[in-house]
Amino acid sequence: MFESTGTGVAQLHEDAVALAAGVDVNVSGAEADEALAEVLAAGRQLDLLTCRLIERVDRSGQFAVDGAASTTAFSAAGSTNAPNGSPNGSRSGGHWPIGCR
Numbered sequence: 353m354f355e356s357t358g359t360g361v362a363q364l365h366e367d368a369v370a371l372a373a374g375v376d377v378n379v380s381g382a383e384a385d386e387a388l389a390e391v392l393a394a395g396r397q398l399d400l401l402t403c404r405l406i407e408r409v410d411r412s413g414q415f416a417v418d419g420a421a422s423t424t425a426f427s428a429a430g431s432t433n434a435p436n437g438s439p440n441g442s443r444s445g446g447h448w449p450i451g452c453r
Contacts, residue, residue, distance in 0.1 A: 361401075
């Protein structure tokens, strides 16, 4: 399951990058309105996914691998092995979705 989840998340990220790049002045207001409803719903699902993954990092003790004392410290500190494309490799900078704390 982990490999399929990891692959799916990577594909989701790739698709989101492509979709965001496609939004420009040529997108009509009606198209934007329709897409916005779907994007907001998808965002809520991503928040749920984030919460569930944080829960697994917490309950499995994975946070301690980087020497963090807690899951909160783990998230806030970031990681050099995060495959999220950020220049410094950090996680989300400690920003968790509402309801995940």
